[in-house]
Amino acid sequence: MQNQHGSSHDSHGASHSGGGHDGHERPQDDPRESLWYRCYIPEIIRGLKVTMKHILFRPRFTVKYPEEKYNCPGFEGSAPGYHGEHRLKKDEQGRIKCVACLMCQTVCPAKCIEIEGGEDEKGAKYPVKFEINMLRCIYCGFCEEACPKDAIELTTKYYQVSTSREEKIYGKERLLNN
Amino acid sequence: MKTQLKKADGLEPRPMVINLGPSHPSMHNTLRVIAELDGEIIRKADLEIGYLHCGFEKIAESKTYHQFIAFTDRMGYTSALCNNIGYVLAVEKLLGIDVPERCKWIRVILAELARLSDHVMSIGLMAMDIGAFTVMLYGFIERELIYDVFEASTGGRMTMSYPRIGGLVKDVPKDFGERVLKFADRVDPFCSEVEELLENNRIWNERTRGVGVIPREEAVNWGITGPLLRAFGVNYDIRKVNPYLTYDQIDFEVPLRPEGDVFARYKVKMAEMRQSARILRQAVEKMPKSGPINIDDHGIILPPKDGMKGSIESLIHHFKLIIDGIKIPAGESYFCTETPNGELGFYIVSDGGRHPVRMRVRPPTFYNLQPFPRMVEGGFISDSIAVMASLNIAAGELDR
Amino acid sequence: MSTLEIIVTCIKVLAVFTALQMAVPVLVIMERRGVSFIQDRVGPDRCGPFGLLQPFADAAKLVFKEDITPRHVDKLLYFLAPAFCLIVPTVAFAVVPFGSGIRIGDFTLSFQIADFRVGVLYLLAILSMSSFGVVCAGWAQNNKYGTLSALRGVAQSVSYEIAMCLAVVAVVMSTNSDSGVSSTAMSTIVADQGGTYLGFFPKWNVFTQPIAFFIFLAAMYAETNRTPFDFVECEQELVAGYMTEYGSMKFSMLFMGEYIAMALQSALLVTFFLGGWTLPWVDLGDGSIAGGIASVIVFLVKWFAVAWLYIWVRWTLPRLRYDKLMDLGWKALVPLALINIVATAFVGVWLRS
Numbered sequence: 023m024q025n026q027h028g029s030s031h032d033s034h035g036a037s038h039s040g041g042g043h044d045g046h047e048r049p050q051d052d053p054r055e056s057l058w059y060r061c062y063i064p065e066i067i068r069g070l071k072v073t074m075k076h077i078l079f080r081p082r083f084t085v086k087y088p089e090e091k092y093n094c095p096g097f098e099g100s101a102p103g104y105h106g107e108h109r110l111k112k113d114e115q116g117r118i119k120c121v122a123c124l125m126c127q128t129v130c131p132a133k134c135i136e137i138e139g140g141e142d143e144k145g146a147k148y149p150v151k152f153e154i155n156m157l158r159c160i161y162c163g164f165c166e167e168a169c170p171k172d173a174i175e176l177t178t179k180y181y182q183v184s185t186s187r188e189e190k191i192y193g194k195e196r197l198l199n200n
Numbered sequence: 201m202k203t204q205l206k207k208a209d210g211l212e213p214r215p216m217v218i219n220l221g222p223s224h225p226s227m228h229n230t231l232r233v234i235a236e237l238d239g240e241i242i243r244k245a246d247l248e249i250g251y252l253h254c255g256f257e258k259i260a261e262s263k264t265y266h267q268f269i270a271f272t273d274r275m276g277y278t279s280a281l282c283n284n285i286g287y288v289l290a291v292e293k294l295l296g297i298d299v300p301e302r303c304k305w306i307r308v309i310l311a312e313l314a315r316l317s318d319h320v321m322s323i324g325l326m327a328m329d330i331g332a333f334t335v336m337l338y339g340f341i342e343r344e345l346i347y348d349v350f351e352a353s354t355g356g357r358m359t360m361s362y363p364r365i366g367g368l369v370k371d372v373p374k375d376f377g378e379r380v381l382k383f384a385d386r387v388d389p390f391c392s393e394v395e396e397l398l399e400n401n402r403i404w405n406e407r408t409r410g411v412g413v414i415p416r417e418e419a420v421n422w423g424i425t426g427p428l429l430r431a432f433g434v435n436y437d438i439r440k441v442n443p444y445l446t447y448d449q450i451d452f453e454v455p456l457r458p459e460g461d462v463f464a465r466y467k468v469k470m471a472e473m474r475q476s477a478r479i480l481r482q483a484v485e486k487m488p489k490s491g492p493i494n495i496d497d498h499g500i501i502l503p504p505k506d507g508m509k510g511s512i513e514s515l516i517h518h519f520k521l522i523i524d525g526i527k528i529p530a531g532e533s534y535f536c537t538e539t540p541n542g543e544l545g546f547y548i549v550s551d552g553g554r555h556p557v558r559m560r561v562r563p564p565t566f567y568n569l570q571p572f573p574r575m576v577e578g579g580f581i582s583d584s585i586a587v588m589a590s591l592n593i594a595a596g597e598l599d600r
Numbered sequence: 601m602s603t604l605e606i607i608v609t610c611i612k613v614l615a616v617f618t619a620l621q622m623a624v625p626v627l628v629i630m631e632r633r634g635v636s637f638i639q640d641r642v643g644p645d646r647c648g649p650f651g652l653l654q655p656f657a658d659a660a661k662l663v664f665k666e667d668i669t670p671r672h673v674d675k676l677l678y679f680l681a682p683a684f685c686l687i688v689p690t691v692a693f694a695v696v697p698f699g700s701g702i703r704i705g706d707f708t709l710s711f712q713i714a715d716f717r718v719g720v721l722y723l724l725a726i727l728s729m730s731s732f733g734v735v736c737a738g739w740a741q742n743n744k745y746g747t748l749s750a751l752r753g754v755a756q757s758v759s760y761e762i763a764m765c766l767a768v769v770a771v772v773m774s775t776n777s778d779s780g781v782s783s784t785a786m787s788t789i790v791a792d793q794g795g796t797y798l799g800f801f802p803k804w805n806v807f808t809q810p811i812a813f814f815i816f817l818a819a820m821y822a823e824t825n826r827t828p829f830d831f832v833e834c835e836q837e838l839v840a841g842y843m844t845e846y847g848s849m850k851f852s853m854l855f856m857g858e859y860i861a862m863a864l865q866s867a868l869l870v871t872f873f874l875g876g877w878t879l880p881w882v883d884l885g886d887g888s889i890a891g892g893i894a895s896v897i898v899f900l901v902k903w904f905a906v907a908w909l910y911i912w913v914r915w916t917l918p919r920l921r922y923d924k925l926m927d928l929g930w931k932a933l934v935p936l937a938l939i940n941i942v943a944t945a946f947v948g949v950w951l952r953s
Contacts, residue, residue, distance in 0.1 A: 063814070065401040066917060072396050073334060073916045077637040083341050084642040094351050096375070103355040103370070129522050131267040162270040162361040167369065167502060168522045170515060176355075218744050226836035240748070240922060329836045331827055331919025337639040397916065403828055404918050581748075582921045585836050 092180060099178065105161040106179035108154055108192070109200040111172065118198065119173035122149040126165035126174055134158035135165060152197060156182070156190040215243055218581075222251050226329045226585045229595030233572075233584065240580050245573040249566075252595040260559035264525030265291050265365060268559075273359035275561065276597045278321060280359050281314035281350070282539040283597075288363040289444060290535035290546035294528055295365070297495055303367050304445045305487035309380055310354070310362065311445075311537075312476045312483070316387065317346040318540035319427075319473045322592035323394060326466060329589035330407050335394055342390050349379045365526060366501040367494030377484040384484075387477035391470050398466075408463035412575040412587035419460065423567040426542025427472055428591065431457050431464035438538040450482050462590040500526050525554035541565050541592055563597040604707070612713050616698075620690055624859045625655035627907060634908065635915045662852040670741070670845050677740030681842075682850045685733030685857030689864040692726040695719040695786045696867045699877050699896035703887030711877070711896060712787060719786035720772055723868070724765050730823065730861060731757035734832055734842050737854065741845035749841030752922055753832040756822055759929035764819035766937030767812040770944045771805050771872050790876030794885065802880035806873040811940045813873045815933050820865040822925065824858065827914040831922050866906040867899075874902050 058064050085092045094101040111119045122139030140150035166175050177200055184190050192200070215236040221227035230251030236244040256275055260268050272287040273280040285307050292299065299307075324339025347357040353372045354362040362369055398404040414422075419432045429436055437454040439447040455471030457464035494501045498517040530552040536545035542564030549558040568591050576584035629644075629652055636643025645651040669678065699711025716722050731754050738750025775783040775792045782788060795803050806813045822829040833841035843854050870876060877895035878884060884895040920928070 059400060059402055059405075062402050066913070069397045069401060069916045070912060072393060073638045073912065076640055077634075080640050082637075082642050083344070083640045084636075086642065086645075095348050096352065096379075101352040101355070104351060105355045125519070125522050129267065131263060131270040160270055160274075160359070161356070162273075162359075163355060163369070164267070164270065164361070168518075170518055172505065216744060216747075218748075225839060240752075327918065331830070331834065331836070332917060334635075334639050334915050337641070341640060398918065401918065403920050406924050407918060407921055580921060580923060582831075582834075582837055582919075 100180050102178060104176075104178040104180070105163050106177045107156065107182055107200055108159075108165070108197055109175055109177045110152065110194065110197040111175060112198065118148055118194075119171050120149050120152065120169075121147045121171055121173070122152075123147075123170065125168040125170060129164045129168040131162060131164065132158045132160045134160075149194060152194040154192045154197065156192055157187065220581075220584070222248075226588060228325060228589075229593055229598070231569075231588075231593065231595065231598075233588075235576075235581070235584065237581070240582075242576050242579055242581060242584055245576050245584065247569065247572055249569070249595075250599050253599040254596070256600045257559050257561060260556055262555060264554050265528060265556065266521075266525060268556075269364065270359075270361045273361055274596055275563070275600060276539060276541075276544070276594050277358060278592075278594050279314040279318040279540045280356075281310045281354075281362060282318075282537065283544060284361060284363045285311050285445075286535070286537035286539065286544045287546050288365055289537060290533060290548055291365045291526075291528070293535045294531060294533040294548055294550060295500065295526070296529075297366060297497070297500065299367055299495055300492045301446075302488045302491040303493040305483055306368060306372055306376075306493065307363060308445050308447065308450070309376075309480060309483045309487070310350075312479050313346050313349060313380065313383070315540045316383075316473055316476050317343045318592070319469050319476070320346075320390065322540070322589075323466065323469055323473075325592070326462070326586070326589040327394075327398060329585050330404065332398065332404070335397055338390065338393065342386060345383055345386065349376075349383055352376075352379060364494070364501055366497065367492075371493050377487070380480055380484050384477040384480040387473055391473055395470065405463065407582070407586055408466060408590075409459075409461055411462045411579065411583045412590065413459065413461045414571055414574050416460065418574070419571065422571040424542070424571065425567065426538070426540070426564050427468045428465060428542065428568050430455060431468045432460040433458040438536055438543055442536075444535075444537060446483075446486075449486065450479050452479050452482075462586050465590040528552065536562065539564055541594065541597075542568060544597075561597075561600055563600060565591070565593045565595075565598045566600075569593055569598060608709065609713065613694075616693055616713060617690065620693060620860055620863060621856075623863045624856045625659070627859045627862060628655040628658070630904075630907065631911045631914075634911045638912070638915050659852060663849055665848040667848040667850065672742045673845060674740040674742065677736045678845075679850075681733050681737035681740055682846070682853035682857070684736055685730075686853050686860065688726060688730045688733060689857060689861040692723055692864055693867070695723055696864070696871060697787050697790050697876055698867070698899045700885040700892055701887060702889050702892035708887070709892075710787075711892065715785055715787045717782040718784050720768060720784045720789070723786070724761075724768065727764075727823065728757075728761050733854075733857060734825075737846070738842035741842070743844050745838045745840075745844050746842050749832050749838050749844075752838075753825070753842065756825075756829065756831065756922075756925060756929075759926055760819045760822040760933075763815050763929055763933035763937050764823065766934065766941060767809075767815040767819065768872060770809055770812040770937070770940050773941065773944045773948060774805065774808055786871060790871055790878060791885065793875040794878035794880070794883065796880045800881075802875060804873060804875040804880070809873070809940070809944070811936060815937050815940070816869060816872065818928070818933060820869060821910075821913070822929070824861045824865050824910075826862065826910060828917040828920045829925055830914075830919060831925065834919055862907065862910055863903075866903050866910065869906050870899065870902040874906070876902075 091099065093099055094104075100106065113119050122137055124137055124139070127135045127137050134155040136151065136153040136155075137149050138151040139147055141147055161176070163176055179200075215238055218235050218237055219232060220235060221232035222230045227233070232248040232251070234246040234248065235242045254274070256271055259271060263271070269284060269287060272283040276283040320339040320342040324336035327333075327335035350360060351357050353376050354360040354369075356362070416432045416434065419429060420434060424432070425436065433456055435454055435456055438444070440454055452475045455468050455475060457467050498514065499521070502521055503514040503517050528550045530550055532547070532549040534545055534547040536543045538544075543562065544564055545562035547560040547562070548556050551557045572587065572591065575587045579587075632654065633643045633651065643651065644654040647653040647657045669675070694713040695716060697710070697712035697715070701708050701710040703709075734753035734757075735750045738746040738753065771789065772783050775789050793802075793804050797803055801807070821827075825832040831837070833843060838844075843851060846854055877899040879898050884891045884898065
């Protein structure tokens with residue numbers, strides 16, 4: 023199948039001379055002369071056999087969503103490293119890891135992250151407001167890459183459903199618990 | 201064939217003008233064809249594009265080189281990785297750097313998978329527009345399986361933003377090769393099945409043969425590239441003509457057909473899928489099993505996170521890279537790659553700043569679409585649908 | 601006609617009409633589940649057991665939708681067209697024999713509403729009106745896609761009706777009418793196909809008239825506007841063709857009309873070529889209750905098989921181009937049907953002499 027096109031090119035190329043609606047040279051595999059082809063039915067039956075094979079022998083590809091959840095082959099659920107919704111991480115003492123350095127906000131191509139930094143009583147920086155607009159987010163993962171503190175990461179959640187636009191603007195609490 | 205009507209009673213015969221699109225079932229994107237009909241025959245066709253114009257080229261002027269990677273996904277969404285890789289290679293050319301061997305092979309594999317995912321869908325949609333709806337869904341099953349490979353290795357299913365300037369985000373998982381080979385084995389059965397359904401069927405042949413033909417010189421002059429041009433019998437494949445990545449080390453053929461009609465386009469795409477599977481097998485075999493995937497220059501690629509926490513130097517690199525972006529020397533470069541639809545080129549002009557001064561994208565589908573009126577004029581409405589399907593337009597790329 | 605006969609006929613009309621209305625959801629669910637299996641999908645399986653109630657849910661949805669009449673339509677035709685589409689194939693069912701009959705005393709309950717002596721002619725006359733619905737709908741909605749669809753529809757049915765009629769003529773010619781019954785009566789055509797040749801080979805017309813069978817098959821797809829001949833409503837070209845501007849109940853009537861036409865054509869194929877309600881090796885026409893019920897079941901099984909063929913073919917084949925369809929109709933099917941008639945005549949004369 024593959025060879026006949028690749029190797030036969032040069033002869034075609036040389037003989038072909040443009041001008042007008044040409045291009046009706048018939049390559050070797052043209053079936054159009056045979057009676058078999060001309061009477062439609064044998065090839066139709068061949069096609070019908072293919073579709074019947076699908077009914078009888080092929081597994082159904084559908085995932086019946088609410089009951090079954092999709093699994094990436096070889097994994098439970100989505101593959102590790104899948105770009106899902108964000109999560110803010112906490113350190114061992116339960117404090118938010120983010121230091122409001124605005125790296126993620128800078129690198130975000132969709133400009134969906136909004137951070138307001140503040141200082142606590144000891145002078146440590148932390149985000150007063152950390153908001154991600156999930157409707158703007160394009161899930162590229164640049165923020166995770168840019169974070170010097172490993173404070174933000176993408177979860178592997180496939181299903182991200184909500185019923186209103188307001189719900190999709192995630193605040194700090196929502197992101198910490200994601 | 202011209203309708204002969206008498207000018208009587210003030211009734212002048214005039215052609216019926218019909219709008220195919222901007223929202224029409226077979227204008228897969230928001231395209232509009234204004235067709236002047238004489239009965240069922242299209243006398244004159246006019247194209248109107250721009251319904252999906254997003255200004256990607258202009259956006260590039262305000263984004264860092266790194267940030268724009270995510271935008272290239274959205275241009276050619278049916279083969280996002282090909283676009284990613286094309287862009288990254290263009291910037292690397294401007295920088296004058298060469299990525300490690302392993303990175304190149306991974307990029308080749310991913311680009312071929314993306315090509316396959318585009319071709320299965322374009323064949324399916326072509327069949328659907330010609331009435332064989334089932335073939336489309338068979339194609340979609342294969343595409344889903346390719347996306348599984350993508351998900352396991354890059355983290356994204358449709359838009360991956362996986363390559364980086366100077367390397368990749370992360371290394372591929374250990375079983376990457378097996379997954380790719382497992383898919384490569386599915387290509388041939390899929391192709392044979394589609395062939396059984398369509399290839400010798402007289403209905404399919406009558407719908408596709410001799411449809412949408414223009415002279416070969418004209419096709420070249422319009423700037424058509426990719427499988428479409430190869431269906432006109434012109435041996436032009438950038439992977440062969442100007443090998444990039446490691447395509448020069450791979451043994452594959454460029455399928456060609458002389459006719460230039462819709463049938464030839466279908467045949468070329470089918471043969472190309474088999475060639476892609478061949479490339480995949482070779483690439484998995486030849487790919488270095490270990491080794492670096494990123495260049496060793498932290499002025500270009502982000503340093504690994506573990507090292508960064510220990511050394512202040514890495515941290516400075518990290519901050520500088522994110523805030524200032526990559527320092528690209530002033531100059532300009534054009535680099536083109538072979539995407540499933542043809543030649544995708546990025547022309548980047550840099551003045552040494554953090555953004556490009558000007559970025560020009562040469563989208564394959566924009567050039568492929570231009571001769572559409574020539575291809576359909578004088579044909580039936582049904583033919584125009586078949587031709588449109590065979591062009592495989594991705595409007596993100598077309599309108600940019 | 602006695603009072604009893606009138607009452608029985610009325611009951612039969614009601615029964616057949618109801619059965620036809622119910623055939624639509626059956627065909628719809630068969631098509632939707634069938635196609636999903638062809639495409640490795642599951643299909644609608646949420647409404648009722650195995651999704652069997654899905655068509656009813658769809659129907660309910662359509663009924664409760666707002667019934668919009670666009671301002672630019674031709675009101676009269678716009679309202680008439682759906683009714684036309686629905687009524688024509690329903691009326692044609694009057695002559696289709698769907699079972700043998702049960703004899704109770706000296707009263708015979710035949711499973712056929714009306715057994716005309718010219719049943720075939722009646723049928724062809726009604727069928728030729730089926731394109732009116734499409735034309736009315738396409739024209740009335742004042743939409744370019746609809747107009748194109750109407751034009752295609754009428755051209756298609758004109759050219760295919762001829763081939764179809766000629767195929768049926770060959771069947772009528774080969775039907776044995778020696779015993780004085782009319783060979784154009786549907787019941788005669790069916791009864792003639794009962795029994796076997798040489799004790800085992802079915803006397804079905806599909807074997808004696810194979811060319812007519814294939815012509816009828818092709819014309820049947822064209823008549824009902826199904827793939828590979830669905831130019832009238834091909835989504836990729838004409839959006840929804842003559843249904844573009846219809847919604848709500850009127851759309852569902854067009855839709856039902858289409859499926860009833862499909863049911864009718866399947867029934868006709870069974871009647872003309874596959875032996876109707878007869879079984880080759882068993883005589884079901886003896887008038888017993890068991891035989892009568894069995895004959896209806898046989899008919900239904902055959903009918904389902906042909907209806908499945910409709911669905912199966914639709915989701916396998918690409919669509920032909922409009923001009924190629926005309927080519928096929930006028931240049932292949934009509935001459936072939938004529939040759940077939942002449943050949944049938946010669947063979948008939950030769951067999952008799």
